[in-house]
Amino acid sequence: MSAGAVGRAHPRLEGREKVTGTARYAVEYPLDDVTYGWAVPAAAVRGRITRIDAEPALALPGVLAVLHHGNAPRLSPDVDPELYLLQEPTVHYRGQFVAVVVAESIEAAREGARHVRIDYDTQPHSTVLTADHPGLYRPDKVNPSYPTDTAEGDFDAAFAAAEVQVDATYRTPAYHNNPMEPHATTAQWRDGQLLLHDSNQGSTAVQAAMAELFGMPRESVRVISAHVGGGFGSKGYAKASVVLAALAARHVDRPVRLALTRQQLFGPIGYRTPTIQRVRLGSDADGRIAAICHDAISQTSMITEFAEQTAVYTRSMYAGPHRRTTHRLARLDVPTPFWMRAPGECPGAYALESAMDELAVACGIDPVELRIRNDPAVDPDQGHPFSSRNLVACLTEGARRFGWADRNPRPCARREGRWMIGTGVAGSSYPARARAAAATATALPDGGFVVRINATDIGTGARTALWQVAADALDVPPERVRIHIGDSDLPPAGVAGGSMGTSSWSWAVVRACQELRDRLGHHTGELPADGLTVEAHTADEIRAQRPMARYAYGAQFAEVRVDADTGEVRVSRLLGVFAVGQVVNPTTARSQLIGGMTMGLSMALHEEGVLDERYGDWVNHDLATYHITACADVERIEAYWVPEEDPDLNPAGVKGLGEIGIVGTAAAIASAVRHATGVRVRDLPIRLDKLLGVSELA
Amino acid sequence: MRSFHYRRPADVAEAVALLGADPEAAYLAGGTNLVDLMKLGVQRPDLLVDVTRLPLGGIEPLPGGGLRIGATVRNSSLAAHPVVRRDYPVLSRALLAAASGQLRNMATTGGNLMQRTRCVYFQDTGKACNKREPGTGCAARHGQNRDLAILDWSEQCVATHPSDLAVALAALDAVVEVAEAGGTRDVPVAEFYRSPGEHPERETTLPRGALITAVRLPPLPAARRSAYLKVRDRASFAFAVGSVAAVLDLDAGVVRDVRLAYGAVAHRPWRALRAEAELRGRPFTPELAGRAADAELEAARPLSHNAFKVPLVRAITVRALTELAGVEA
């Protein structure tokens, strides 16, 4: 790799199209004869539909059809109960899609949706997670396939004997993914083939799901996802919009565009489960942890089991001989939770990293130093060596850049006028994994190269990063390389999620390019007109990787100001240092890290799905009432990385960095608030009413 | 599709006549509130009468002092007007603390005063709301009511008025000029909004079809020393959790005149007359400001989730007045 494209800042390849509005998103492709679908949400929480009267809707001008369980095309019941839409009269949660109106215009479809009359036979429901919910149970595994509970040593005895003990319970509310582009699809059936323009994070999986649902061979379904306006996990698999659009298009035998509304994103697409987490840490007076326990409670739906791996973070993060983690779930009459940026790690780290801060306070040890003292030599969970572990480097480099050394550990020590000022820190880790993928590389007679892989660029800059990786692997200037992604007709690849996009895709791209170079080395004479193409698959190589603990690490530092009278919190500085292997493109890497930290700030201070139990849904289901951090909430936000070469990862040496930014951020901010005010808020978000009049509380 | 008509009247008389002829018609100004509510199905007018081309877009000084602000003046222009910034800073600050730059560029004076509550139950046609649909009940009374009223609510409605502008206007004793079928009329802001009582669907004292043509600010030299303090859940682009508009006139440390109004506490902008009476004629101290707020808030009846608003409003009253007085807290 000598061309040196990797590691250089480069603007997004499609940046111009995006800012000039010519980049097409799922429902923006010009189409003749197109119709519009509008999803109708259930107005009951739990029960059965007893009657659907579509007549008033059908009587409206422009309305073509109303699909529901009584007339929709049949789907296979064996794919995913979540996608088994419009097949049964059962209602599992308020807002579940129970009908679709199709019309000549989007306005007619929306008006039609208001005129579909649905009667329900309802039953009492339970929608609020509590620590003593009678339905709590122990799932067989947690996402994706971790053991539910783990134990080593004798936690109870070690905790009881520990000189210093921390025992605290932390709560996080429901968080809702709000990508700029909602879940949206254009569906067309042509001669038994299904063509979908869909907003998702991985169209290979969507293609497979849709083919199975409709009982067709995969080749009969094509999913194009050229540009995706964000997903944060919520588009990690086929969702309601693509299924409803395909059902509707088949029913009316015309193309259908269907986009969910902002309000409809609060539930049916999944959300981060609320959590109740008890963390116990026992250490000696020097802060060396002897006993560590994390008990996590979260919720799932009546439809399917989603077991957030909240406490898994604690299994590998800090040392300590006696350890235990548990997960319990309650099945509620709610939509199924789903992935949201760093599922598991993010809420789990909020609890563990907050508890670490409490331990630092209890021991009178600096929280940076406490983490360094408890940095394990090998993975405490599996006993494997780390491929690289640079948490300490992140902490020390962060402390240096942040100016941590001068910190007075006493709370309420800094005051500027009305502002009480404090600082906090947290560690972060996120698994560095890879999934199997395939890619092709083609050498053209004109000296150009084309690389194809069904990667998805959800706004992260993935397209650009793969192009840089390909150029280096081919050892040519990047201008000679073209990259094609975002189409299920391309070689199959996994989702843009789990911080596995670039690691998985670049692996296949590098192998294809290397092999092509090899072949070209032996090739004599002219290249054929359609070029010379090789294909690479990484499944075997990934399976053959030796077992090791592979993680990205990071440390977030926050400085907050708390208004002494009103309790308003502002973040004056947020600084993160990360160890993420090779950074392919500093421009887009930085936006991912800063974006993650911003989302963590939002989680700490603002976001909260406010549920009304009587209605069984979230009442603040729009962006005016569900607050997401605004620019004015943070004065300075910075991300850096330490140099890291890790030969035990993948050919490009990347760890992935879409999620690590969010992981510890909320804990760093909560700890900074505690340092500023003396008040530890253990239930997020840290809203002003929890700190009101804090100058007297402290 | 739900179709509606759109008209652009040539003058005020035609606008008023159009609304008078059609009980389902509504005025359309910047559309930043009305169009949202139409999309949500909360409001369903069959005729929109666009008032933005009417000659109501000026800001003129009045002969005896004071200012007349046209109903279609955009919030951003009003906030930036040099006379407003000099003579009525409370008004400029209230506007700039509201919504976002883009919204302020569209939003008008009249539309801002007439905007509807942000109570989440009002905005969701799937939930009970007496304001949206009289007789259906108030889901907020025993529901998620953190952001709602602590003063003057009724069993039928606990909504708050969301406007920041209206709070400043209440403090300034502004007068709303209104055109109706029978002619024109002046309505002081103090008499413009209603308590929810038995009829929360009626928000103002205006008869249906009345058109706001202007807002008049009386001369108030003391307002040069005025402030708007708004507390919100994030630093920008959020409605108030509590706010205070304050004008303070001190004579050798003694309160000669004071105007106080609260936002986000009631169905209307809340002029704090009891607090003012407590302050007037006394030497100003932060403690006095606190006692004045206590006097006003004695009548507060917090809901299940908003008891915190009482100490919050007290705190910002003390801060706003103390800062205006230029004394150390």
Ligand SMILES: Cc1cc2nc3c(=O)[nH]c(=O)nc-3n(C[C@H](O)[C@H](O)[C@H](O)COP(=O)(O)OP(=O)(O)OC[C@H]3O[C@@H](n4cnc5c(N)ncnc54)[C@H](O)[C@@H]3O)c2cc1C
């Ligand atoms: C996300 C968001 C955040 C916001 N944040 C804030 C905030 O923090 N503080 C705040 O104060 N506001 C806020 N707003 C509200 C905003 O200020 C109002 O939407 C705006 O002022 C309404 O003005 P408009 O001209 O667009 O009114 P329209 O939407 O055009 O009309 C609103 C109502 O007024 C009536 N109307 C309009 N003109 C007249 C007239 N001349 N006479 C009689 N009736 C008339 C209309 O019929 C309609 O009922 C926010 C809005 C949004 C969408």
